[in-house]
Amino acid sequence: xxxxxxxxxxxxxxxxxxxxxxxxxxxxxxxxxxxxxxxxxxxxxxxxxxxxxxxxxxxxxxxxxxxxxxxxxxxxxxxxxxxxxxxxxxxxxxxxxxxxxxxxxxxxxxxxxxxxxxxxxxxxxxxxxxxxxxxxxxxxxxxxxxxxxxxxxxxxxxxxxxxxxxxxxxxxxxxxxxxxxxxxxxxxxxxxxxxxxxxxxxxxxxxxxxxxxxxxxxxxxxxxxxxxxxxxxxxxxxxxxxxxxxxxxxxxxxxxxxxxxxxxxxxxxxxxxxxxxxxxxxxxxxxxxxxxxxxxxxxxxxxxxxxxxxxxxxxx
Amino acid sequence: xxxxxxxxxxxxxxxxxxxxxxxxxxxxxxxxxxxxxxxxxxxxxxxxxxxxxxxxxxxxxxxxxxxxxxxxxxxxxxxxxxxxxxxxxxxxxxxxxxxxxxxxxxxxxxxxxxxxxxxxxxxxxxxxxxxxxxxxxxxxxxxxxxxxxxxxxxxxxxxxxxxxxxxxxxxxxxxxxxxxxxxxxxxxxxxxxxxxxxxxxxxxxxxxxxxxxxxxxxxxxxxxxxxxxxxxxxxxxxxxxxxxxxxxxxxxxxxxxxxxxxxxxxxxxxxxxxxxxxxxxxxxxxxxxx
Amino acid sequence: xxxxxxxxxxxxxxxxxxxxxxxxxxxxxxxxxxxxxxxxxxxxxxxxxxxxxxxxxxxxxxxxxxxxxxxxxxxxxxxxxxxxxxxxxxxxxxxxxxxxxxxxxxxxxxxxxxxxxxxxxxxxxxxxxxxxxxxxxxxxxxxxxxxxxxxxxxxxxxxxxxxxxxxxxxxxxxxxxxxxxxxxxxxxxxxxxxxxxxxxxxxxxxxxxxxxxxxxxxxxxxxxxxxxxxxxxxxxxxxxxxxxxxxxxxxxxxxxxxxxxxxxxxxxxxxxxxxxxxxxxxxxxxxxxxxxxxxxxxxxxxxxxxxxxxxxxxxxxxxxxxxxxxxxxxxxxxxxxxxxxxxxxxxxxxxxxxxxxxxxxxxxxxxxxxxxxxxxxxxxxxxxxx
Numbered sequence: 001x002x003x004x005x006x007x008x009x010x011x012x013x014x015x016x017x018x019x020x021x022x023x024x025x026x027x028x029x030x031x032x033x034x035x036x037x038x039x040x041x042x043x044x045x046x047x048x049x050x051x052x053x054x055x056x057x058x059x060x061x062x063x064x065x066x067x068x069x070x071x072x073x074x075x076x077x078x079x080x081x082x083x084x085x086x087x088x089x090x091x092x093x094x095x096x097x098x099x100x101x102x103x104x105x106x107x108x109x110x111x112x113x114x115x116x117x118x119x120x121x122x123x124x125x126x127x128x129x130x131x132x133x134x135x136x137x138x139x140x141x142x143x144x145x146x147x148x149x150x151x152x153x154x155x156x157x158x159x160x161x162x163x164x165x166x167x168x169x170x171x172x173x174x175x176x177x178x179x180x181x182x183x184x185x186x187x188x189x190x191x192x193x194x195x196x197x198x199x200x201x202x203x204x205x206x207x208x209x210x211x212x213x214x215x216x217x218x219x220x221x222x223x224x225x226x227x228x229x230x231x232x233x234x235x236x237x238x239x240x241x242x243x244x245x246x247x248x249x250x251x252x253x254x255x256x257x258x259x260x261x262x263x264x265x266x267x268x269x270x271x272x273x274x275x276x277x278x279x280x281x282x283x284x285x286x287x288x289x290x291x292x293x294x295x296x297x298x299x300x301x302x303x304x305x306x307x308x309x310x311x312x313x314x315x316x
Numbered sequence: 317x318x319x320x321x322x323x324x325x326x327x328x329x330x331x332x333x334x335x336x337x338x339x340x341x342x343x344x345x346x347x348x349x350x351x352x353x354x355x356x357x358x359x360x361x362x363x364x365x366x367x368x369x370x371x372x373x374x375x376x377x378x379x380x381x382x383x384x385x386x387x388x389x390x391x392x393x394x395x396x397x398x399x400x401x402x403x404x405x406x407x408x409x410x411x412x413x414x415x416x417x418x419x420x421x422x423x424x425x426x427x428x429x430x431x432x433x434x435x436x437x438x439x440x441x442x443x444x445x446x447x448x449x450x451x452x453x454x455x456x457x458x459x460x461x462x463x464x465x466x467x468x469x470x471x472x473x474x475x476x477x478x479x480x481x482x483x484x485x486x487x488x489x490x491x492x493x494x495x496x497x498x499x500x501x502x503x504x505x506x507x508x509x510x511x512x513x514x515x516x517x518x519x520x521x522x523x524x525x526x527x528x529x530x531x532x533x534x535x536x537x538x539x540x541x542x543x544x545x546x547x548x549x550x551x552x553x554x555x556x557x558x559x560x561x562x563x564x565x566x567x568x569x570x571x572x573x574x575x576x577x578x579x580x581x582x583x584x585x586x587x588x589x590x591x592x593x594x595x596x597x598x599x600x601x602x603x604x605x606x
Numbered sequence: 607x608x609x610x611x612x613x614x615x616x617x618x619x620x621x622x623x624x625x626x627x628x629x630x631x632x633x634x635x636x637x638x639x640x641x642x643x644x645x646x647x648x649x650x651x652x653x654x655x656x657x658x659x660x661x662x663x664x665x666x667x668x669x670x671x672x673x674x675x676x677x678x679x680x681x682x683x684x685x686x687x688x689x690x691x692x693x694x695x696x697x698x699x700x701x702x703x704x705x706x707x708x709x710x711x712x713x714x715x716x717x718x719x720x721x722x723x724x725x726x727x728x729x730x731x732x733x734x735x736x737x738x739x740x741x742x743x744x745x746x747x748x749x750x751x752x753x754x755x756x757x758x759x760x761x762x763x764x765x766x767x768x769x770x771x772x773x774x775x776x777x778x779x780x781x782x783x784x785x786x787x788x789x790x791x792x793x794x795x796x797x798x799x800x801x802x803x804x805x806x807x808x809x810x811x812x813x814x815x816x817x818x819x820x821x822x823x824x825x826x827x828x829x830x831x832x833x834x835x836x837x838x839x840x841x842x843x844x845x846x847x848x849x850x851x852x853x854x855x856x857x858x859x860x861x862x863x864x865x866x867x868x869x870x871x872x873x874x875x876x877x878x879x880x881x882x883x884x885x886x887x888x889x890x891x892x893x894x895x896x897x898x899x900x901x902x903x904x905x906x907x908x909x910x911x912x913x914x915x916x917x918x919x920x921x922x923x924x925x926x927x928x929x930x931x932x933x934x935x936x937x938x939x940x941x942x943x944x945x946x947x948x949x950x951x952x953x954x955x956x957x958x959x960x961x962x963x964x965x966x967x968x969x970x971x972x973x974x975x976x977x978x979x980x981x982x983x984x985x986x987x988x989x990x991x992x
Contacts, residue, residue: 032697035694111594118542121541130580233716234690236686238712286426288420289418297402300402319818326811326814431642431647525811575818579806
């Protein structure tokens with residue numbers, strides 16, 4: 001496989017996503033669809049971060065929504081408590097998530113398999129407990145209002161503006177992710193995924209690489225969480241709950257672990273499906289469960305890899 | 317001193333519940349390395365089905381076994397239609413399938429049952445037993461006894477019977493087990509059935525203490541899973557000990573530290589134990605194949 | 607004019623009449639985002655059933671101003687983000703006229719900006735006082751505020767000369783927000799809060815927290831803000847530990863189920879609740895009696911479940927909206943909003959509502975009745991205190 005073909009494929013995915021993002025609004029009859037689109041891209045961003053961790057480094061995380069929570073509350077608390085603009089809150093949230101990831105990641109990543117899963121689960125629950133209980137800062141279980149984002153002197157509050165912001169950010173993040181995958185770090189990560197011991201024998205600093213990707217995935221989730229809080233204008237501890245973490249894992253696996261496009265597909269399925277299922281009223285939860293099971297049984301490696309394999313195409 | 321004793325008894329009450337739920341995880345894990353996140357829904361089905369059967373007039377002595385049978389059927393269906401059809405999938409995929417199954421079962425319970433809270437009458441009355449200045453409900457001891465009985469039965473089964481040994485063989489190496497003529501499909505199906513039964517019995521025994529509703533399974537599965545990991549997943553004794561430890565930590569944290577952060581304290585201790593002993597308290601240290 | 611031109615003209619005229627006739631008997635869409643599933647389903651489910659029953663009832667009687675009502679219900683699962691998405695859907699896609707919903711305070715607060723921006727009247731069914739304080743032009747609510755519940759409880763405590771209390775509250779939105787309100791109004795009511803504990807809404811044993819309360823010196827009574835199953839377990843544990851102090855629950859447990867679940871431990875527990883719970887024990891001269899008896903009977907017949915005050919709040923929300931629409935006489939949102947604000951003397955399940963531009967809830971402390979559980983049933987505590 002020549003370098004040029006790999007390059008072609010990488011740009012092709014980005015171009016495809018870009019084309020979809022630009023073309024889709026032509027069919028949007030109302031602001032509701034823009035909001036759904038914005039939510040899809042925001043969750044896809046968080047799922048992309050988790051995908052880097054799960055798909056390329058092979059580490060599972062059942063508490064990733066905790067980082068989304070840190071980003072979301074940072075963007076709420078910084079303007080409210082310190083009278084600073086929202087975008088500073090976003091940066092602060094990302095910085096805090098990075099620090100927490102570095103601090104927590106070092107011990108946690110020494111665990112393997114289900115034990116790693118429990119540790120990340122505990123982390124997510126801890127974050128949710130803190131946000132629920134520290135009412136003076138966070139408004140408690142009912143949450144707090146988030147000041148709107150001011151960008152270039154204009155208030156970003158409409159669904160349309162958030163659609164474009166989140167689509168653009170996802171495309172930028174996906175480009176970064178694809179570059180990472182094809183870089184020496186990315187190759188080291190895939191080696192770690194295949195066999196940690198072999199990678200170590202080859203001289204890869206396993207602990208440092210795992211920590212690096214854990215931190216990067218935390219940053220992605222934090223930015224996604226900040227976006228979510230800003231576009232809603234309100235944040236509650238649900239944003240970092242256990243069910244949200246599970247939802248993120250399901251998005252990654254459904255779309256295709258290790259596939260950048262898969263993050264978008266998985267997010268689209270799990271955001272749009274509950275909206276579409278409102279027609280079945282009280283059977284909504286049942287049908288959702290059946291759909292998730294169906295996807296996993298029939299499209300075993302995730303939507304994108306399975307369909308790509310059938311079409312004989314090598315997608316990332 | 318009386319306070320300490322009361323906290324300890326509270327810890328035993330909650331811990332026995334977690335332990336009984338955690339036991340449900342061990343068997344399926346032992347047979348197939350799958351962590352069944354629908355285990356919490358088996359507990360819910362046991363409790364809710366019993367309640368609703370008694371509401372339509374079935375006597376409790378009949379409703380409870382009937383509920384266990386119905387839950388076992390659900391477990392077998394889950395195995396046959398979801399796990400077996402996805403044979404060969406990676407563990408993560410199987411876990412997501414069980415998560416999908418738990419969502420489905422919860423949705424089914426919403427429609428078939430209702431969204432309110434229900435209780436069952438305790439086996440030996442609701443008058444507390446007094447030890448010194450502290451008290452414990454008789455039902456808590458029933459739950460603890462139930463957990464003990466299940467552990468003994470599981471141990472006897474896997475250690476003494478041929479079927480049980482076949483189960484351990486399937487868990488260690490499925491291919492090798494197939495080669496010596498073990499019907500691994502039936503083994504795994506059987507493990508799902510028994511885990512469902514354990515879950516249903518757990519649900520019936522704990523409902524007089526915890527109350528039950530269609531979504532009681534989620535949090536119980538979470539805590540049960542954490543307890544099973546603490547004890548070392550795959551070890552029945554570990555599951556019960558893990559459950560008791562989690563319950564005790566929560567009670568002491570609520571009593572002595574802060575009731576708002578008791579769950580946080582419990583999880584921090586679990587993490588600390590796992591860092592020191594990554595295979596859990598009673599888990600077998602699996603040598604890593606290079 | 608040629609014959610075919612004439613017939614075309616006739617057909618066109620008839621078609622035009624039919625179209626305009628259709629425009630006259632249009633549907634008025636009422637949106638409802640409720641927590642039918644999730645941690646607040648205990649509240650959201652009765653709300654949904656009530657709205658469905660009464661919208662059908664109103665339509666059977668001819669609708670409002672000649673228009674039929676169409677109810678659009680979405681389930682947010684207790685999640686504020688979902689609530690916000692469904693609010694946008696109701697506004698942009700379904701083009702609703704007004705909204706009666708928002709089971710929890712969290713989801714209500716998340717949805718308020720959307721309805722305020724779109725100038726759509728929003729009657730919330732959630733408890734916290736922040737929903738109407740500060741007053742927002744398009745937002746109203748029907749349930750009593752948590753602050754009122756605290757004030758009612760504290761007044762009763764004061765009357766019984768119990769001034770030092772302990773609080774044990776659930777860490778859900780309802781429990782926490784009511785706890786905050788109680789802490790805020792305690793000094794003015796002359797009550798000292800000596801000790802506080804909390805529990806998770808799905809915990810199964812609260813004896814450690816209650817043990818700490820039991821060993822705090824000077825505590826004369828205990829208040830438990832919370833809803834769902836938690837208070838039932840707190841009450842059972844209370845009896846298990848043999849705590850003899852008076853126990854006050856909140857209006858979050860206001861349903862017969864609480865008495866069933868708490869069992870004999872519920873004897874002597876007091877709580878503030880809407881008259882709906884004691885419909886059959888109200889004095890015949892009580893203005894609320896016919897309304898609450900009617901609602902309780904209808905709900906029980908149609909759903910075979912015991913009546914719940916949360917369903918009652920949905921009933922009040924719908925009726926206030928409908929009566930405002932009737933007074934306004936047209937499907938104009940601004941006019942209807944003004945009429946909602948002018949609601950005076952509306953007798954509902956929660957109390958008698960008198961709204962003003964500064965008060966978008968309209969209930970006062972008399973709307974709460976202090977109840978005590980005696981012999982496994984509700985009993986009214988007279989204003990004299992017994």
